[in-house]
Amino acid sequence: MGLARGSYAPPPGGGRGGIQPAEDVLVARLRALVKRHGGWGFWKYYYHLRKLRVVVNHKCLWRIYQLMNLQFGKRRKKKRLPERVKRPLEVPTQPNVCWSLDFMSDALTGGRRFRTLNVIEDWNWEVLGIEVDFSLSATRVVALLTMLVHRHGIPARIRVDNGPELISQVLQAWCQAQGIDLHWIQPASPMQNAYIERFNGSFRRDLLNAYLFTSLRQVREQCQRWQYDYNHLRPHQALNFLTPIEFRQAA
Incomplete structure (x- = not known):
């Protein structure tokens, strides 16, 4: 039919939205960053990951960033509350505990x-x-x-x-x-x-x-x-x- 193969071939990672299994660790790191620093943009996430010695190419990270719909305008605007953890009410044995x-x-x-x-x-x-x-x-x-x-x-x-x-x-x-x-x-x-x-x-x-x-x-x-x-x-x-x-x- 004269169509290029890329026009009908399934995306890489088939059924996973284009994210490769080898990228799962990077996805988890990026998701954790977004959860903690929801107001950051792509480049802040990228350079922060680099400072954490995460080896990643910016084009690869941008592809994952888009597939996860993390562009700032697409994120939910609902305010996130800090995590609440039940802790036992301890009796301090010294000041400033x-x-x-x-x-x-x-x-x-x-x-x-x-x-x-x-x-x-x-x-x-x-x-x-x-x-x-x-x-x-x-x-x-x-x-x-x-x-x-x-x-x-x-x-x-x-x-x-x-x-x-x-x-x-x-x-x-x-x-x-x-x-x-x-x-x-x-x-x-x-x-x-x-x-x-x-x-x-x-x-x-x-x-x-x-x-x-x-x-x-x-x-x-x-x-x-x-x-x-x-x-x-x-x-x-x-x-x-x-x-x-x-x-x-x-x-």
Whole structure:
């Protein structure tokens, strides 16, 4: 019929979309990169693979890239959540093993709502910081954590829930730069963050529900006093009735 053989021959790898069996390892490496760095383009993946000493020709990688429909405009736009892994709630034996972090909210007498960002040390239940404002972005989270790291050192892990500020690239990038393992609890599983949940109960009962606030200034002043009392004056049964500061000094 005068047709060239290439016009009717099956594609290489028959039935596998043109991907050869020998390329399975490369496909897996590329898929893992795209999963972790979804915002990158082809050339970033290519040069990153080269830095990882993966021997690959850019034309070959581009063919696989196209067959996998990884062109940026063709990818799904749905936001991917970080992986959640259930971990046992360990009892730290020294400081800076794990910090817990969570948000709470309340309202001023005028009706305007405010938020607090609470950070505690799991080891001795010490309140490391309480940030208060009408809005607390991921940038504010990083600013508070940066100050606390300068004051107390770098924790090995920070445990958080699934709030939008806590799954942001800003916080993830900061933790990665500090060498901190950012651990998200599983959705609807507050007991996986039991240390901060227990603290939140005391914070709600003894402070937020106990006072009427007319301004952020009043909230911040009361939080500062309450944090001092909690750390220096309030004994904890789990700490052999020592205060968090006494427990730290004894250790």
